[in-house]
Amino acid sequence: xxxxxxxxxxxxxxxxxxxxxxxxxxxxxxxxxxxxxxxxxxxxxxxxxxxxxxxxxxxxxxxxxxxxxx
Numbered sequence: 001x002x003x004x005x006x007x008x009x010x011x012x013x014x015x016x017x018x019x020x021x022x023x024x025x026x027x028x029x030x031x032x033x034x035x036x037x038x039x040x041x042x043x044x045x046x047x048x049x050x051x052x053x054x055x056x057x058x059x060x061x062x063x064x065x066x067x068x069x070x
Contacts, residue, residue: 002065005037010046014066018058026054 002010018024026034031054038056041047046062049055058066 003037003040005034006041009034009037009041010062010066013058013062020058020060020063023050023052023055023057025052026056 013024016024026038031038038047038049041062042049042056044061045059046065047056048059050057
């Protein structure tokens with residue numbers, strides 16, 4: 001079960017039509033506000049933290065979640 005904040009972040013990936021392996025960059029207030037949630041989603045293997053500041057890529061598992069339940 002995903003929290004509201006986790007669903008919200010993953011919805012952003014769906015809104016931008018991000019597919020597995022593609023990176024989405026969060027910056028400024030968006031990054032600050034979502035930092036903890038991004039880390040939780042990374043721990044759940046739904047996102048991968050990239051070396052680019054604020055960059056997170058969607059995993060296959062993350063893509064399945066946004067395709068099926070959001």
